[in-house]
Amino acid sequence: MDFYFGLAQIIGVHTLLGLSAYIVLLTGQVSLAQAGFFAIGAYAAGMLTVLAGWHIVPALGAGMVIGSATACAVGFPALRVKGLMLVIATLAFGEGIRLFFFNFDYQVAKGGVQLGPLGGEGFRQIRFFPENGWSTLEVMLFIWIFVVLVMLLLWWFDRSRYGAVLRAVGEDELAAQSVGINLTAVKVSAMTVGGAIAGLGGGLYAHYTTHIEHASFNILVATFAIAYPIVGGLASVLGTLFAVIFVQGVLIEGLRFLGDWRNLLFGALIVLAMNLRPRGILDAQAIVWFKRLFGGGKRNA
Amino acid sequence: MLDFLQAVSDGVLFGATYALIGIGFTLVFGVMHKINMSYAAASVGGAYCGLLILHVFAGAPPWAVFLLAFAAGGVIGWLVYLTCFHFIPLANPLATLMSTVGMLLLIDEIVVHTTAGMPQNYPALFDDVMLRFGDFSMRGDLMLVFGVSVLGMIALLLLLYRTGLGLATRAVSQQPVAAQLCGIQLARVNALTFVITGLLGGLAGAMIGASVGALSPLLTTPLTVKGLIVTVVGGLGSIPGAIVAGLLVGGFENVFQLYRGVTERDLYVMLLLFVFLVFRPGGLFAVKGAGR
């Protein structure tokens, strides 16, 4: 049973990672920096619980704040680079953060043991959960409370004018400007929210794995972050969740049949998915279709 | 001072390989307005394929390995085109981008699996040759790398500016619809662009292997990032830009390494990118209409 709880933990945290990229993608910005904000949240929350003795909830909150502040700071110069250049810039930024943590030492002696991040070694002994007697089930539920809250928040955004404005900007900036939408405010706000979600995910990640290092936040992770919403489809938060479950499920199941070669599956899966459904598995048309199927003659969406 | 000059010299010579990678990224962008994220991985993959000849002819000369890498790069390039660009409607930039990322992961994994993750020795030419000018020296193998890379660039420029295919490619990069109306087959030009950049990439991969003395799948990520940095610094879509930027990044990187060591070196290369993005987002040789 513990195995499945562990899997659920991974799925939960990856969903947060994917959702952090999702909201930024809605505005048409492809950000490979989400893994960087994820890392910031992880190290910040970890350091607060381990070195400063904080409870996990405020530590997660602090991770969110720092993550979102960094994202906001990145959001402004990001406006100057368009389209594919932004991909490169955010990729480099994410790598820069990883390299920063690769060189980052901050150790404090606690009870005779040196604790804290140690450059390439990483940050070990993030033991808030075990030290406070949390079971695997409890950790999983804790993670998923946040996942559900974030999904509800984003779902609420999607139903509100903010969500429609985000998508309008993503679709046609010229037209959006021409109906009076402030592009800067919209794009930076999306980046900030994305940073907060990534920071939250990172904090949770640090605590359930208890050991983080720079390599945990590499380009592969940055890729996962945008892969989930793109492959799942940008029409709805459910697309991202679906993609996470699908990918993680396939990777885990693939372990049984293909052993070590299952990672091959991931790349091949992405290529196949993009060729078969370029707009993602759940695209706008699919959502409309689903709604008709289940909503019948309900009032307007 | 001498150390500085030495670092610059070595760096610039090696930077020619970065220039080739940058050219590959920038050419695909110029023609199709898309980024092929798998390009650096494909180059490394091509270089690995070059080693296959050693399994058949154990004593094969280095240039045979390089040649095979060159050819394999072209084949891989065509495969990437087929899986990422041929069938996906070009109006879906996210889908093609994601697809190339998928190929990047796929190629990386294939390499890791076939070599069990162990670094493979790569043949080098003239690695025992050293030109000395007092305390200043130039390594023979680096000079070869530089020379071969320059030959590759010249061949590419000749192709682009002196042949019919090159003309067609340039036409497509400027006005794809009009080019089609003139009878140019878009799919063929696009596919050939990938093959050509693939050939160049295979060559670059082989040269990197030759100068480092070994190939490892760990090369892929830093090469991708640096290649993209070179492309941006040079200006998306500009080949002269990629050449200059490649040499620049090579030189800077080595200088950073001299003064701050290997671990912090890459951090400073990133900083170089940010400086450019803030002050000159168009790159050194900004191309109109690029960066869309």
Next chain:
Amino acid sequence: MLELRGVSRYFGGVRAVDGLDLEVKEGEILGLIGPNGSGKSTTVNLITGLIPLSSGEVRFCGKDLAELPVHKRLQGGIARTFQNIRLFGQLTVWQNLWVAQNSPEDHARRGFFSRWLGGQRGVREEISQLLEFSGLADKQNELASNLAFGEQRRLELARALAARPKLLLLDEPAAGMNVEEIADLDERIRKLRGHGVTVLLIEHHMELVMAITDRVAVLNFGQKIAEGTPAEVQIDPAVQKAYLGGAEE
């Protein structure tokens, strides 16, 4: 209401708009016509701020627009439609109208929170009115990209109206329309005037222009070559010469 003084825009050696003086009076429908390439669309882009001025000034209700970014100009009472329809295809008809509600009145009436994160109920009435006006009420949940061409044009117009503009810039709204649709457009523009909206109409359909405008200005090679009532302009020899002998549709 809208004043252009000495407005010019150069693209290298090309004078897309050259020393244009134009005035749009409150409540009128001013037509802007001219052969292809005469600078009509560029003028609209200069007014809305999508292209910067090379020289001259644009004043709206007495205020110089020079320092205002695009979105602020379009929140302040100016709205436009596009020659090639630029709807938000992946959004529904309802959402297309919703995102365009950016006027100061909307900002004032509802707090920040309710305006951005509130549901649809608060704006149902206004948007329903817009839907009624453009005959799209039964398609409100349809994705904009799935609409027929005529419906898309009507949506584009409705979206421009969602921002409660005082001045509406219509960039070739009749392009590609059949006779029925043009008659429909005619009626709708008249209704707008009845609601107090000033209109600058750029068009090639001469019948529509002659029928509906109060005054017409004619551009050629970026310069104004004639101005007056539709009847006056129609017989103006300079205008006829510019069109090479016939302003016929």
